[in-house]
Amino acid sequence: MKIYSIAFQSLRRRKAKTIFLIVGLFLSVASVVTLITVSENINKSVAINLDEFGANIIITPKSDQLMINYGGLSLGEVSFNSSPLSENDLQKINTIKNRKNLSIISPKLFETVNLKGKNALIAGVRFPEELKLKKWWVINGKSPSFPNNLLAGSNTAEALKIKVNDTLVINEQQFVVSGILSNTGSQDDGLIFMDILTAQTLFHKPSKLSLIEIAALCYDCPIEEIVSQTSSVLPTANVTPIKQNIESKMMAVHSFERFSIGISLVMLVTSFLIVFANVNASVTERTKEIGIFKSVGYRKSHILKIILTEVIAASLTAGLLGFLAGISAAKLVLPFLSMHGITSFTYNFTTLPIAVLLSLFVGITACIYPAIKASRLDPTAAFRFI
Amino acid sequence: MSLIEIENVSKEYKSGTEIVTAVNNISLEIDRSQFITIMGESGSGKSTLLTMLGGLSVPTKGKVLIDDLNIYALPQNNLSDFRREYLGFVFQAFHLIPYLTVEENVMVPLAVGDLNKQQKKEIVYATLDKVHLKEKSKRLINELSGGEQQRVAIARALINDPLIILADEPTGNLDSKTSEDIMDIFGFLVEEGKTILLVTHNKVYQSYADKKIFLKDGKINGGD
Numbered sequence: 001m002k003i004y005s006i007a008f009q010s011l012r013r014r015k016a017k018t019i020f021l022i023v024g025l026f027l028s029v030a031s032v033v034t035l036i037t038v039s040e041n042i043n044k045s046v047a048i049n050l051d052e053f054g055a056n057i058i059i060t061p062k063s064d065q066l067m068i069n070y071g072g073l074s075l076g077e078v079s080f081n082s083s084p085l086s087e088n089d090l091q092k093i094n095t096i097k098n099r100k101n102l103s104i105i106s107p108k109l110f111e112t113v114n115l116k117g118k119n120a121l122i123a124g125v126r127f128p129e130e131l132k133l134k135k136w137w138v139i140n141g142k143s144p145s146f147p148n149n150l151l152a153g154s155n156t157a158e159a160l161k162i163k164v165n166d167t168l169v170i171n172e173q174q175f176v177v178s179g180i181l182s183n184t185g186s187q188d189d190g191l192i193f194m195d196i197l198t199a200q201t202l203f204h205k206p207s208k209l210s211l212i213e214i215a216a217l218c219y220d221c222p223i224e225e226i227v228s229q230t231s232s233v234l235p236t237a238n239v240t241p242i243k244q245n246i247e248s249k250m251m252a253v254h255s256f257e258r259f260s261i262g263i264s265l266v267m268l269v270t271s272f273l274i275v276f277a278n279v280n281a282s283v284t285e286r287t288k289e290i291g292i293f294k295s296v297g298y299r300k301s302h303i304l305k306i307i308l309t310e311v312i313a314a315s316l317t318a319g320l321l322g323f324l325a326g327i328s329a330a331k332l333v334l335p336f337l338s339m340h341g342i343t344s345f346t347y348n349f350t351t352l353p354i355a356v357l358l359s360l361f362v363g364i365t366a367c368i369y370p371a372i373k374a375s376r377l378d379p380t381a382a383f384r385f386i
Numbered sequence: 387m388s389l390i391e392i393e394n395v396s397k398e399y400k401s402g403t404e405i406v407t408a409v410n411n412i413s414l415e416i417d418r419s420q421f422i423t424i425m426g427e428s429g430s431g432k433s434t435l436l437t438m439l440g441g442l443s444v445p446t447k448g449k450v451l452i453d454d455l456n457i458y459a460l461p462q463n464n465l466s467d468f469r470r471e472y473l474g475f476v477f478q479a480f481h482l483i484p485y486l487t488v489e490e491n492v493m494v495p496l497a498v499g500d501l502n503k504q505q506k507k508e509i510v511y512a513t514l515d516k517v518h519l520k521e522k523s524k525r526l527i528n529e530l531s532g533g534e535q536q537r538v539a540i541a542r543a544l545i546n547d548p549l550i551i552l553a554d555e556p557t558g559n560l561d562s563k564t565s566e567d568i569m570d571i572f573g574f575l576v577e578e579g580k581t582i583l584l585v586t587h588n589k590v591y592q593s594y595a596d597k598k599i600f601l602k603d604g605k606i607n608g609g610d
Contacts, residue, residue, distance in 0.1 A: 001497045002497055003497050003498060006494070006497060009486055013486075013526075014485055288481060289483055292482075292483065292494075295440070295469070295475045296469070296542065297466050297468075297469040297470020297473075298466060299466045299467075299498075300462070300463075300466075380437050380443045
């Protein structure tokens with residue numbers, strides 16, 4: 001029999017107290033693991049959903065002059081650029097290392113035209129990608145489904161007095177307004193959207209592009225990395241991350257993390273108090289036992305070793321069980337917390353050492369004072385207690 | 387040279403605002419292999435004297451020398467080691483550890499030693515044999531009678547082969563037949579060379595003693 005055998009026998013044969021000690025730690029570890037796992041999964045979900053709520057990278061031709069603004073971004077010399085973007089650039093973008101993170105690539109061609117005596121800006125787009133990129137669009141009428149369909153922004157429609165199903169003639173070609181956008185508060189209100197292939201043919205700019213909008217899923221990779229990779233394949237273009245979008249996304253992502261950390265801290269403090277109260281009460285209750293150990297010649301360090309071994313064993317058990325319970329609880333809870341639905345549940349095995357270390361940290365720090373108190377106990381006080 | 391020398395030992399402690407003198411300037415010498423009984427009324431200082439002899443309670447003044455060592459001049463760890471090697475305690479209420487078996491209780495003092503598992507087992511079984519409890523070595527404490535529990539406590543006190551056994555009313559909770567058995571064990575241990583200091587109220591046990599000490603109000607009040 002060694003010192004630690006006494007500690008293990010104490011844990012084994014004083015089952016109720018051992019279970020109470022383990023449960024105190026287990027609850028906090030399980031809660032923290034649940035929160036970490038739920039937080040990771042929700043962050044991922046939020047990041048993916050927000051990425052799909054708009055572009056976070058814009059690619060424009062390199063230019064010295066700022067001629068047209070689109071959403072606060074310069075489009076450069078859209079009409080007169082000597083090296084505009086082209087369809088080939090889309091293929092190059094799809095060769096970057098993080099191409100799997102590129103959720104939507106939406107090319108655009110801009111051209112100014114004169115309609116009913118007023119200047120208007122035509123945006124040639126790929127409607128399937130554009131509609132996916134701009135999920136907030138509300139269309140009065142129908143989405144364009146034919147090459148001669150147009151979608152008018154609200155301000156343009158009002159200024160040009162355009163209604164759904166109106167016919168417009170652009171460069172001697174007839175178009176039908178299939179829908180009008182409700183006010184978006186963005187640059188889109190001042191545009192008229194057209195199929196990009198039609199626009200390229202109509203304005204004699206085959207394969208040419210004015211800009212490319214990209215929605216990147218950057219949960220597990222930094223947006224700067226995607227920007228850098230894209231820049232390297234498009235050396236003659238400006239690749240710009242939209243900071244505002246990224247920052248607001250990151251704020252949303254981090255808000256749940258902060259909430260989780262807050263709850264975790266509360267749980268850890270509660271657990272600390274439970275373990276502290278438990279070990280402290282146990283020391284008082286075991287005054288007689290500690291007196292016996294002292295009378296048979298145990299040193300302070302021996303008493304400390306017995307109490308610490310008990311707490312460490314209980315903490316390791318609680319850490320392991322807490323990890324398993326936390327992962328299971330996260331899996332159960334997640335579907336009720338997710339706003340957009342989570343396609344796949346993932347958990348990180350690094351949470352296991354975190355759970356065990358956390359449990360050990362709480363257990364050991366909570367028992368240090370009672371253990372030192374026990375080791376310093378005056379044996380005659382123990383015998384008076386007897 | 388005496389095994390135990392107590393020189394002008396006093397012990398005072400505070401009780402509220404009052405200072406109580408539990409042991410008052412006692413000096414005595416005890417030789418090896420002696421059976422000493424310490425008697426006196428409740429509060430006479432018997433148990434306090436015993437705990438001071440056992441290195442568990444520092445005297446307010448005076449010296450306790452065991453085997454020529456001033457035990458209270460030793461550092462804490464050395465005093466603990468000294469207790470483990472020189473002394474064995476037996477208490478009225480047995481003071482066994484309830485979650486350990488008979489064998490484990492007896493082995494507790496060996497848990498901090500250097501012996502291997504087999505050596506420990508051999509010593510434990512030899513010691514349990516001395517107190518006739520070998521066959522109950524795997525039992526838990528609450529499965530034993532009072533007399534058996536006290537024999538386990540005696541075995542634990544003997545496990546490190548100490549020179550001195552300090553027994554504080556060891557038969558106080560036992561019937562007369564069982565008490566006699568315990569006293570016979572003590573008698574046998576003295577024959578083996580142990581020195582026994584027995585605190586008791588029972589005058590019958592004076593017959594076992596080589597030396598009798600009577601205490602009254604913390605002072606020696608007779609004996610031989």
